[in-house]
Amino acid sequence: xxxxxxxxxxxxxxxxxxxxxxxxxxxxxNIRALEGVSLEVxxxxxxxxxxxxxxxxxxxxxxxxxxxxxxxxxxxxxxEDTRPQSPRExxxxxxxxxxxxLAVVPLMPVWRNFFLGSEPRKGYGPFKRLDIDVMxxxxxxxxxxxxxxxxxxxxxxxxxxxxERQCVAIARAVHFGAKVLVLxxxxxxxxxxxxxxxxxxVAAARDAGLGVVLITHNPHHAYLVxxxxxxxxxxxxxxxxxxxxxxxxxLTRQMAGGNELDDLRxxxxxxxx
Amino acid sequence: xxxTAPTADERLIRTSPLRRMLGRPxxxxxxxxxxxxxFFALVADSFVxxxxxxxxxxxxxxxxxxxxxxxxxxxxxxxxxxxxxxxTSSALISSMFSYQxxxxxxxxxxxxxxxxxxxxxxxxxxxxxxxxxxxxxTLGTFLMLTGMNxxxxxxxxxxxxxxxxxxxxxxxxxxxLFASVLTVGGVDFKVTILWWLGLVALxxxxxxRTRVGNWIFxxxxxxxxxxxxxxxxxxxxxxxYMGVSFAxxxxxxHLLFSFDAVQSGEGVGKELTYIIAAVIGGCLITGGxxxxxxSAVGALIFGMTDKGIVFAEWNPDWxxxxxxxxxxxxxxxxxxxxxxxxxxx
Numbered sequence: 001x002x003x004x005x006x007x008x009x010x011x012x013x014x015x016x017x018x019x020x021x022x023x024x025x026x027x028x029x030n031i032r033a034l035e036g037v038s039l040e041v042x043x044x045x046x047x048x049x050x051x052x053x054x055x056x057x058x059x060x061x062x063x064x065x066x067x068x069x070x071x072x073x074x075x076x077x078x079x080e081d082t083r084p085q086s087p088r089e090x091x092x093x094x095x096x097x098x099x100x101x102l103a104v105v106p107l108m109p110v111w112r113n114f115f116l117g118s119e120p121r122k123g124y125g126p127f128k129r130l131d132i133d134v135m136x137x138x139x140x141x142x143x144x145x146x147x148x149x150x151x152x153x154x155x156x157x158x159x160x161x162x163x164e165r166q167c168v169a170i171a172r173a174v175h176f177g178a179k180v181l182v183l184x185x186x187x188x189x190x191x192x193x194x195x196x197x198x199x200x201x202v203a204a205a206r207d208a209g210l211g212v213v214l215i216t217h218n219p220h221h222a223y224l225v226x227x228x229x230x231x232x233x234x235x236x237x238x239x240x241x242x243x244x245x246x247x248x249x250x251l252t253r254q255m256a257g258g259n260e261l262d263d264l265r266x267x268x269x270x271x272x273x
Numbered sequence: 274x275x276x277t278a279p280t281a282d283e284r285l286i287r288t289s290p291l292r293r294m295l296g297r298p299x300x301x302x303x304x305x306x307x308x309x310x311x312f313f314a315l316v317a318d319s320f321v322x323x324x325x326x327x328x329x330x331x332x333x334x335x336x337x338x339x340x341x342x343x344x345x346x347x348x349x350x351x352x353x354x355x356x357x358x359x360x361t362s363s364a365l366i367s368s369m370f371s372y373q374x375x376x377x378x379x380x381x382x383x384x385x386x387x388x389x390x391x392x393x394x395x396x397x398x399x400x401x402x403x404x405x406x407x408x409x410x411t412l413g414t415f416l417m418l419t420g421m422n423x424x425x426x427x428x429x430x431x432x433x434x435x436x437x438x439x440x441x442x443x444x445x446x447x448x449x450l451f452a453s454v455l456t457v458g459g460v461d462f463k464v465t466i467l468w469w470l471g472l473v474a475l476x477x478x479x480x481x482r483t484r485v486g487n488w489i490f491x492x493x494x495x496x497x498x499x500x501x502x503x504x505x506x507x508x509x510x511x512x513x514y515m516g517v518s519f520a521x522x523x524x525x526x527h528l529l530f531s532f533d534a535v536q537s538g539e540g541v542g543k544e545l546t547y548i549i550a551a552v553i554g555g556c557l558i559t560g561g562x563x564x565x566x567x568s569a570v571g572a573l574i575f576g577m578t579d580k581g582i583v584f585a586e587w588n589p590d591w592x593x594x595x596x597x598x599x600x601x602x603x604x605x606x607x608x609x610x611x612x613x614x615x616x617x618x
Contacts, residue, residue: 103498103501104495104498105490105495107562108490116487117504119484128483129478130482130483130487
């Protein structure tokens with residue numbers, strides 16, 4: 001395993017988290033989707049949310065993204081009690097969510113995707129039109145900033161690799177002034193190299209001062225970049241640690257839990273060899 | 274940041290100019306149009322004469338006026354099966370309203386515009402509210418309009434066609450706008466050709482140069498993605514349906530003012546013609562891809578095949594065969610394009 005070399009910013013008392021969930025619960029009818037989950041996201045930090053399928057990760061995202069309202073507990077954005085009514089409202093308050101499907105339209109060129117929903121325009125009245133020049137140049141520049149040198153911003157975004165598309169989605173969120181980036185399993189469908197690439201951009205976004213919520217079921221990916229780790233299991237929080245409090249082994253053990261542990265360790269060690 | 278060290282991704286697809294041209298949605302249709310043109314130019318002398326071309330353009334324009342908004346709608350991911358009979362409805366409304374109210378025909382034309390737009394709004398509204406497939410919604414509208422066209426016309430006029438409005442006030446000026454003939458260099462051109470070209474230009478502008486155009490591609494190519502980034506999906510779709518109804522109004526007024534009475538049973542089956550023109554022109558049937566110019570080329574192929582067969586003095590039955598073959602080829606080409614565009618590295 002790569003040994004983390006970066007210094008961890010400790011939780012300075014009095015610093016207001018960008019996003020804070022405190023004992024948040026969500027019910028769908030009589031189904032308890034989420035119970036008593038707390039997490040905080042600070043600027044320049046990555047908070048990882050770990051959990052197996054059905055652990056409640058998606059529900060958590062939907063609450064932060066403004067798609068669903070929580071039923072109990074408090075949700076604060078920069079210290080202020082809140083309850084976003086729509087994804088648009090969450091976005092306006094600086095929370096950008098990158099879903100697994102990335103919210104990109106495969107057949108559309110990269111630059112059209114980049115600005116979709118927030119297109120810059122020039123001209124007046126009926127001649128108001130897309131500022132295509134600015135759109136292309138900005139797309140190219142912003143992707144370059146994230147380390148992707150696109151030869152042609154006109155290519156359909158579907159022709160990019162999964163990792164690159166993920167990065168376009170992240171670059172888009174950063175460009176539009178997101179303060180908090182919520183990433184839904186960005187490495188789930190990717191190979192080793194592509195995952196590494198995406199994690200690099202996640203780190204780049206963090207270094208740019210954003211707070212990041214990284215949803216994943218891969219403790220190795222989480223531990224590479226994370227500052228805080230929230231573990232979910234069957235809708236409840238089974239752990240909430242800062243990096244200092246936990247090792248990768250412990251994180252993996254907690255995530256696997258009980259009987260599954262031996263099998264998993266065996267598998268992981270086999271892979272690492 | 275990593276600005277100084279951009280990662281070179283060796284798997285990034287290089288685009289040559291040829292490849293870029295192959296990516297144009299119109300490509301297949303332009304090649305097809307050239308082939309059809311050459312073919313009929315060889316087998317029928319009168320085809321390439323000015324008068325012959327004017328006839329072809331007229332035939333193409335009557336389809337093309339509707340194929341443009343139908344193509345936009347298809348890029349937006351939906352169908353409109355009511356587009357054909359809506360043209361007839363629009364013509365019937367202006368004709369019967371003017372006649373019954375003994376009003377200036379322009380009043381009827383205006384009322385028809387409002388009612389036709391309302392039908393388009395109804396299609397879009399029902400679609401976005403019920404989330405049913407547009408095939409079902411507009412099939413319903415298609416049947417209802419077909420019935421109403423016949424029913425109301427019989428109820429009001431007593432026959433299956435409307436009474437002539439040729440002697441009514443405003444007829445001449447309305448005819449000048451919707452159904453006049455322009456003589457250029459001794460050749461007669463119908464004014465619908467101008468309407469058609471105007472609509473193609475307008476639609477291309479909207480599609481490629483405006484924010485709404487971006488939204489149209491997005492709602493057709495990835496509705497949920499579009500919604501997630503804040504595109505007003507429902508409004509875009511409703512707008513597209515109203516675009517179809519606006520064009521149906523133009524086509525309907527042409528239908529009315531070319532003659533002076535309207536047959537209430539007309540228009541059934543035309544909706545497929547428009548869809549075929551759009552598909553031949555490179556629109557993906559699943560949405561998200563296509564062009565207005567492509568729909569125009571598709572309509573041109575229609576016009577050329579339709580009239581070319583007549584000029585060649587063949588049995589017009591073959592028209593349908595040609596059309597079917599063309600449609601199949603175009604769809605195969607589109608499927609290939611889509612695969613290429615969606616292939617992930």
